[in-house]
Amino acid sequence: MKQSKIIFTIVFCAAAAVSQTPDTTTKPDNTKANQRDRNPSEATADQQKADATDRDLTKQIRQSIVADKSLSSYAHNIKIIRQNGTVTMKGPVKSDDEKKAVMAKAVAVAGSADKVTDEISVKQ
Secondary structure, eight states: HHHHHHHHHHHHHHHHHTSSOOOHHHHHOOOOOOOTSTTTSSSGGGGGOOOOHHHHHHHHHHHHHHHTTTTTTHHHHHHEEEETEEEEEEEEEEEHHHHHHHHHHHHHHSSSGEEEEEEEEEEE
16 A cells, blocks of 8 residues: 555656646747847847936836746747837737736836837737
């Protein structure tokens, strides 16, 4: 009886470990988005000013997004660019719901929707 409990425990733990293994068959590919961002007319993080207010706003938006564990790693890694009083959100997310959630967090931190530009795409 004791040996069967040990075997069950080992099998159960192994099954749990396998079910938590991340899917490594699909590799992220943002090549097209990265090519678009090389265009000089596109807002990029290196264009934002190094002033404390901009950095703090960007930090608060990032913290708000990362704190939401229901969002995918795509959403957690969205680009947040603060430039000339406007926050630009760009990059891919997995669904329209994620896009809405990320934008809502940015607007909540920025103070109003007219201070946030949406350049988020939904990854198919």
